[in-house]
Amino acid sequence: MTESPPARIFADSAEACRTLAAELAGLVASINASGRPAVLGLATGRTPIPFYAELIRLHRAGELSFARVVTFNLDEYLGLPAGHPESYHSFMRRELFDHVDIPAENVHIPDGTIPPDQLDAHCAAYEDAIRAAGGIDFQLLGIGRTGHIGFNEPGSPRDSRTRKVELDPITRQDAAPSFGGLDHVPTHAISMGCGTILEARRIALLAWGKGKAAIVKEALTGPVTDRVSASFLQEHPDAAFYLDAEAGSDL
Numbered sequence: 001m002t003e004s005p006p007a008r009i010f011a012d013s014a015e016a017c018r019t020l021a022a023e024l025a026g027l028v029a030s031i032n033a034s035g036r037p038a039v040l041g042l043a044t045g046r047t048p049i050p051f052y053a054e055l056i057r058l059h060r061a062g063e064l065s066f067a068r069v070v071t072f073n074l075d076e077y078l079g080l081p082a083g084h085p086e087s088y089h090s091f092m093r094r095e096l097f098d099h100v101d102i103p104a105e106n107v108h109i110p111d112g113t114i115p116p117d118q119l120d121a122h123c124a125a126y127e128d129a130i131r132a133a134g135g136i137d138f139q140l141l142g143i144g145r146t147g148h149i150g151f152n153e154p155g156s157p158r159d160s161r162t163r164k165v166e167l168d169p170i171t172r173q174d175a176a177p178s179f180g181g182l183d184h185v186p187t188h189a190i191s192m193g194c195g196t197i198l199e200a201r202r203i204a205l206l207a208w209g210k211g212k213a214a215i216v217k218e219a220l221t222g223p224v225t226d227r228v229s230a231s232f233l234q235e236h237p238d239a240a241f242y243l244d245a246e247a248g249s250d251l
């Protein structure tokens with residue numbers, strides 16, 4: 001049974017980010033009021049940057065506290081130490097964590113320097129930590145031109161879990177400018193699986209710009225298939241796409 005998630009199309013990314021950030025602040029407050037921390041799944045890439053800027057603005061305005069927020073990031077490049085400027089550890093500090101009141105011990109990001117013989121155990125421990133936190137209340141996603149969510153490239157099974165993945169050539173090409181050339185882009189990553197992501201209670205996928213319009217349409221209206229991992233969101237009971245006018249222009 002498939003019923004497409006709603007596509008919420010906004011005039012621009014700023015309006016989409018304001019809307020979703022206000023919704024998220026309300027969700028965090030209501031979960032905290034029920035007596036427990038809110039568990040957020042976070043994403044990296046160009047897309048969430050204006051969303052994180054809006055969360056920081058709400059925090060500075062006294063409208064959102066991360067004091068009782070626990071986070072799990074989707075993925076990390078294999079081979080990059082946390083201090084590398086292109087690591088997702090660095091990204092998250094720069095774009096969000098350094099600017100809000102989140103306790104360091106509440107932050108979880110896969111370790112890109114884990115030795116090969118410890119990788120499976122590291123991934124299993126990541127899944128265990130999500131479960132121990134009570135599962136993810138809200139998962140933020142971008143979408144790659146391959147249709148990936150996290151780094152679940154074409155062929156990633158519906159029930160995949162956190163694991164080592166190989167990056168698609170298109171994904172590596174898209175990352176090449178920020179790495180100063182394709183040769184510097186890692187070939188592998190650790191990523192939450194499609195199954196991990198789909199267990200989140202609520203999911204918001206963000207996409208901006210004409211370059212995402214075709215894959216957004218395919219994910220929302222095409223077949224549910226492991227060739228486009230975002231298409232699995234069609235089967236999620238509480239997922240929505242937050243789009244600017246250009247990303248929604250093929251719908």
Ligand code: PGA
Pocket residue numbers: 044045046047048141142143144145148149150
């Ligand atoms: P982008 O990446 O936000 O940099 O476009 C999205 C993604 O690959 O998920």
